[in-house]
Amino acid sequence: MIREKKRSVIIVAGGKGRRVGGELPKQFQSIGGEPMLMRAIRAFYEYDYGMRIVVVLPEEARLLWSRLCEEHRFSLPHTIVAGGDTRFHSVRNGLEEISADETVGVHDGARPFVTSGLIGRCFEAAFENQCGVIPVVDEVNSVRQLTETGSRMVDRKQFKLVQTPQVFPAGELKKAYKTAFDPSFTDDASVAEKWGMRIQLVEGEETNIKITTPFDMALAGYYCQLMANR
Template sequence: MHRNIIIVAGGKGLRMGAELPKQFLPIGQKPVLMHTIETFHRFNPEINIILVLPLSHQKYWEELCDKHHFSINHKLANGGVTRFESVKNGLELVNDEGLTGVHDGVRPFVSRETITRCFNSAEEMGAVIPVVAPVESLREVAGESSFARERQNYRMVQTPQVFHTSLLKKAYHCNFEERFTDDASVVEALGGKIHLVEGNVENIKITSPFDMMIAEALWNKSKETQSFPESR
């Protein structure tokens, strides 16, 4: 099936405390976003890559591509006010056939194994998301009270979230709701069943200076092994 990936990179990096948006910060002298795009290109050089960026960031991105001689083919879509709107804009550059994944631009360490599981499983099941189990104890907060919860009943959600393109497009015809925190929640609101596959613990979302420290360590490790970390 024809495969597409929408990479959403609309963050302003406020939690990072840096002048540059987090997707443009360097890891190993190259912007985070380029590492992310390269990961999907390595997975499948024929994959249709759609990068969603705020219009105000697109000229700077083009300058970065020139500076780093970045030549991986991709299409640009305008970012929206919300992630929902950004994905919707990206979907306009995708036809109704095949599979479409949506991935956070600041998750450069998703493994090839995770991507493969997501796309292969989505071909059969229609709607698939990668998850990892929490390792710390959980408590639910309700007002001034809190309650212990069984962590084995919960999973932490990652990307890429992959769907039959026709299903994802149909889901995004609805109006935005605050409960839409990711693409799975949009498809679920349509009545779609979401299937879970194993993610990889290195697939962190870079949102803080501490995350950048972890990202640098992962990058240095990947140089030693000549490959990006695989899931464990």
């Protein structure tokens, strides 16, 4: 029997995002003429029109988001869920909207340039292997590890930089997120791995940047111009 592929995604945009500067949290700031969060939502919708899209926002930002959607005539279907005290709690809240028989991705709302190719690579690997899947890219900088006496050189080939979407069998991820919060949880894979789920790496994309600083915003604007001129 062929198993139906049910895909969903939780787009986490529950933070304050003040490091990037500006009056608005970064997920609502404009890149190429529209809020970056809208770009992230559209990427998943265009990959799979039937995908369930859950967006986690700060409770106090619901009205702002509604106004922005009206202003930009943004009507792609999505469900809004209130964020929690940490990213861990925000994802846990989002998982309440996800069925156990789905394959679910978790994506940073501040990664607006995710492509259909990357999304598909993550979902297909998770569906085929029934494990957690995370996209990674190579570390190109020299890396040093801090020690008690200073620091030491390490081989950068032994390190990967982690991106999103991170994709999992939803039933397993829901179980993993029933664990108590631990400050060592840096992403969804760390939660899933501690619970016992196997994690597979797939190739990420250099353009799938996370916007955190004013420099990132400037880079994003430049990238939008490049795409518009193609």
